[in-house]
Structures are given as C-alpha cells and as structure tokens.
Amino acid sequence: MEIKIRQSGHVHILEITGEMDFYSAFRLREVVQKIVAGNIPYLVIDLAEVPCVDSSAVGTLVSVHAELEKRGRSLQITGVRGSVKKALELTRLMASLPIAGSIDEAVERMRTESTESTEATSPPPGGP
C-alpha cells in the first residue's frame, strides 16, 4: 500500500494505492496522526486505487474519522467503489462515514464548510 499526499487549497488529499489490510492500514493512521499534529483542518482520503480492504482497514477508517471528529477536523472519503463499497455496505458503515462521490465534490463540500465557519465566526454586519 502506498500513500501520496497532495494539496488543493487548504485541503490535504491522501491518495492510497494498493490493498489496504491488517499489515498496511496502520500506516494510514500514522500519516493522519502527523497531519493532525500539523494543524491541518481539511483532509480527503481517496480510495479510488484501492482494489480491496479488509476489516482492519475498515476499522482504521472508522478510527481516523472518530479521531478527526474529536479534534474538530473535517474528513471526506472518496473513491469508494467495487469491493471497498461492498465491505462498507456489509458492515453497515456507508452512512456512518463521510463519503463523497469524487475528490472535487469532497473539496467543494469542505470549501462550503470553511466559508460557513468563517461567516459564523465573523461579527454580524452593522455590529460594534
């Protein structure tokens, strides 16, 4: 399994290639932990080049999501198709994980989220 990191605006995208399993999935968690330490607010995990995942990989996605949520960071998972989608369906995780149809859609969602949170923290017009 390989993990490549690229950036689109202030969104970090982790592109994973290869089978994600008990022997390799922990590396994703390590990378995410480093990213979290680096104060990066928006993260996309792209699984488009992952042919299959085992339960350890599924568990890693769940734990990464929980950890980011706890720290107030935003996560989107993309490229969920074929056997990967079937694994999430079988374990009834499709609805519990933040899954987007494409990287573009994920980035757009995060852009909207970022705008909304900026607006929410800005003083109302006409205020003191």
Place this chain on the structure above:
Amino acid sequence: MSEKNPVIELPVKITLTSEGIEWFIKHKRQLQRLRMADGSLEYGIPLANITAASLQKMINIDYIAAVELARTEFTGKRRQIIDLTKLIVYRILYKKFEHETFRAFLDSPLIQRWNRRYPSRIIDVHSSFNQAYVENLLMSVAPQLPLVSQDIQEPVLLGVRGDRSLSEEEKQILYFLSDRYMISIRNIMWCVLVKSRGQREYNTIIRQLQGLLTEYLARGRIAEYLALMLNELLTFTETSHYLETARRLYPERRVRIQDLRNGEMRSAIRRHMQEHRDLLYLSYQVSGKGPSIGTENRLRIAVFNRTGEHNAIKQRIEDKVDRKLPGRALADFYREALTWEVSPELGLNYLSYLQEECGKLGVSLDSKVTQILSRELTAVNLTLQF
C-alpha cells in the same frame, strides 16, 4: 469485477467429477493424482492460472469437483480470491436460475394448456428434446428473441436504472449479469415463448421470469459478501498461524500480533513455512450431479490451517456466528473496544452479517470448525445452499 478479468493469476489444483475424468480420458488428456489438503488423493490437473471462461464452462457441465489453492500467505492475492469466489458463485447462480426458470415454465398455464391439448406430446420434467430440432427452431425464431428478452428484462432493468443507491459501475454489472441470466434460459423455452408472445398465458410466465430475474440479481450480492468474508477468514487463519510460527521461531521475544506487520519477520516465517511445506489451504467444493439429494447448488468452502489452537479457533468462530447483530454496524464494535488497535479477529464478525444477508436472500449458510487429526489441520468450513 470477475467477469471482466479473463485470467485469474493463481496456481490451483482442480479435481474432477467422474464425468470430468471420463472426458479427460476419452480425449487422451493427462490426469494426475493430486494430494489434497485433507490428505485425500484425487484425479485432477494442476494449473498455473485459471481462465474465467473455461472454469465456468467446466463447472456448468459438472466436470469440476473442487478447486484448491495452497500458499504460505494470501496477502496480496485478495483481488484474485474475490474474482475466483465470484466466478464460482455466479456459475452456481446461473445454473440454479436455469433450473428455476424451467420449473416455472413447466408449471405455467402455457405448458399446462399445451399438455391438455397434446396429451401424447406432454412436456414435463422428463421430456427430452431433440437438440438439432430445437436449434433449428431457435434459428427460425431468432429475429423475435430480442423482443422476448426485452419483455423479461425491461421492467427489471428499469428498476436498476432508477436505483439511486447504485453507482454507474454497479448498474453496468447488473445489466451484464442480467444478460448472463438470459443466456442460461433453455432453448426450448425461448422457442415456446416466441411462439406464444401476445397470448394471455405468455404474460403470466413473463411476470414469473421477471420475479426470478429480480431475485437472482439480488443474490449476486452474496458472491460479493462471501468473497469479503473469505478474505477475512484467510487473514484470520494466516495471522493466527503466523503468530504461532513466530513464537516458535523467536522464543526469546514476546511476539504480539502487531509485530507481524514487520516485513522481515513475515519473510522469515514464510521461508520457514516453505521449507516445512507448512501451507495454508483454501478449497472450494463445487457440487456436481452427484447421486446424493441436496448436494445440487451447494458450495462448500474450507480454509485449512495447521494450528495447535483448534479449540480456540472453533470457539471464536462459534461466538461470532451466535452473536446476532441485526442492525449493528461494525463501528459499534470499534466503539466498544477499549483501544483503536484493530485485530484480524474483528473480521470474523462478517460471518454474522453474511448469515443475515443470506437469510434475506433465501440462501442457507452454515459454518463449522473441524479438525483433521491425521494431518494436524484445523478446517473452517462454510457451506452455502443456494
């Protein structure tokens, strides 16, 4: 998807049914006596890889008794295991669809009316049809065949097209499967259906065929889920076995399951296993035309592992099967766990999910852990009755 992958790059042993052996001998093809995981000697052929089409064809004509793989590890081969499992399951489903559609056809008002009208030429389960005659008849009605096929498929595929939970890729797979099911319908049925198109009885049987097609398209999910379950079983048995071997190889270290992520340690374990011919086995027993009742449309899968922990494995598997999980997601188990450290054992929960899915789709699934004392092997067996 398996059907798009014509060659599966996995060395396998294929054992043959008596029909298969007869064909091989008649065509002067060389057969070997193969030692199987359970210690039995069977006639068959070892292959370096499998062509999807030839495997399905051989299962269809009941030449294959079993397909067996022996490896030191299955990691890195999950895609191929998924493809192989789906190929075998789909072939069983196509075959069962053929039988069910023919049974529906025999019970239909169309055939009942024919049988009343022509008592000397009754069509029933014992009828044999002159193949050349049926083929000629089929040729003569060939232009109308797409119309009948459309009558059966259209409303079903319309439902697929409109299902927003399916991706475009999944829809394409279902269209493909639907075509494959159509190919399974017997020629004599096509001939009669074309000739009776437009009659009231025709609409009745078409509706029945649509129902069967919908049911069998849904059953395709079992192939996907079974393949996932199998990979979990393989990972579980592989890591359990690796852990035992590592503890023997490194008695001075307190080896934990997480240590198996160390590539060097795994290479040493693999070398040790190769030297001692200590392998993990995966076997698919495909039912043939055997004389015993209830073996048709049955698939038995076994994962064999040389382990001293037979009872522990048996207990873990039985626990997971007994653990009823309706409506629970795997995430619940992670939340219940005290740490986020994931263990391959968690994948055994898939058994419970698979059992639930099988139940919904009218497929029975039985799991059992057995021991082959003479070979010091523990076998985890899954039996599916489609």
